[in-house]
Amino acid sequence: MDFLRLPPPLRRALLTQPAVHTFLRRLTTTTTYTPHPNNEPPPPLPPTPAHPALLTLSSTTLNEYAIAVPPNNLQLKYAYSFFTAAAPLFLYCAAHFRTFPMTPHPEVAFLGRSNVGKSSLLNALFGRTNAKDAHVSKRPGRTRTMNGFGISGGLAPGQAPKEGEKEAAWKRFPRGGCVVVDMPGYGSGSQELWGREAMKFLEGRKQLRRTFVLVDAEHGLKRTDVQLLTHLRRQGISHQIVLSKVDKLLYPGAKPPGPVRLSNGLLKVKDLCGSIRETLNREAGDGRKPMLDILCCSAEKGLDERNRHRRLGVDEVRWAVLSTCGLESDEQGLKKRVWTQDVKVLEDDE
Known part of the structure; x- marks a missing residue:
């Protein structure tokens, strides 16, 4: 129900009631109302979010x-x-x-x-x-x-x-x-x-x-x-x-x-x-x-x-x-350089 569109005598009568007056005060402190000029319809609701994109093979x-x-x-x-x-x-x-x-x-x-x-x-x-x-x-x-x-x-x-x-x-x-x-x-x-x-x-x-x-x-x-x-x-x-x-x-x-x-x-x-x-x-x-x-x-x-x-x-x-196995490539698909020579252990001279 739109309170502002009620006849003035009825609005004044309702405002004399304490309960209605308290309700309207709370309503105006939490929300604001802007009447549409020339009784135009309110703007359309925002579009609902689209469905999640379908999964593709990757x-x-x-x-x-x-x-x-x-x-x-x-x-x-x-x-x-x-x-x-x-x-x-x-x-x-x-x-x-x-x-x-x-x-x-x-x-x-x-x-x-x-x-x-x-x-x-x-x-x-x-x-x-x-x-x-x-x-x-x-x-x-x-x-x-x-x-x-x-x-x-x-x-x-x-x-x-x-x-x-x-x-x-x-x-x-x-x-x-x-x-x-x-x-x-x-x-x-x-x-x-x-x-x-x-x-x-x-x-x-x-x-x-x-x-x-x-x-x-x-x-x-x-x-x-x-x-x-x-x-x-x-x-x-x-x-x-x-x-x-x-x-x-x-x-x-x-x-x-x-x-x-x-x-x-x-x-x-x-x-x-x-x-x-x-x-x-x-x-x-x-x-x-x-x-x-x-x-x-x-x-x-x-x-x-x-x-x-x-x-x-x-x-x-x-x-x-x-x-x-440590044989992967880099991000460009190029083979990584690895040192493949055998490791020789050098013994200390006595």
Whole structure:
């Protein structure tokens, strides 16, 4: 009700009432009223804020970076070129930890539950989806040994040793590369012996820089995943979670999704990453909430229609491997200069 538009006699009568008079005094001290000339309608209300912009596919929206700095496009291209410049060199195969060769190269390990897509991801990392260096099988437990693959970045290998190229291939591997170790899967189809030898490697290998643990994005954490990740955390072993088969959440169909559906899928991935963090912090029981980077990828689906050979999130995994081994590039995508000469220890003269 507009008080000023009431007839004057009624306004004077209302003003004589103490309660109405007190109410109007409070109203005029807190708000001001400016009548519109010629009874014009009041100005329109300000427009409501627009809806948040839809999420688009990028390194920061696909992955959860809490510690590392997300790579830019030039750095991702460098990682792609490093891994695909030359075919991976099969260096060694070890069924027991004691049979591992004492190589001087930095190593990273990939492991996960049986049929989590580990072998498919490794082939995508190597850019060898057709050659399939890592054995791919629908039958759980296909990988039974710990296999090392050398990524040289295009550096030429050395000459074959006298005892033969196959038996000591790691001796030909050049300095400036890294070794990716394909570990046996755990869970269904695995054997207790493989698990014991794998844990010896994870806990005792001095060359190991980081362990990448694959988790199925479609099914989330399993009990065996939680047990392994909690053990690595308590033992202080450097590790990182990689969500495989993330295309099941983003676009399970044959064609890439539209903007709205893609944005909703990215939100689902973020919710899953948050749930994984909460579960691991709760299961650890140490009262700490450490930061954790989570990478998301797919070995099956490409980034878009024009780049089907570039798998979803695989370049980010490549970059994480290079960064862990100290082989990353600068922000311009140029290789960093490192001092690769052997260090000679000079003994004091007696």
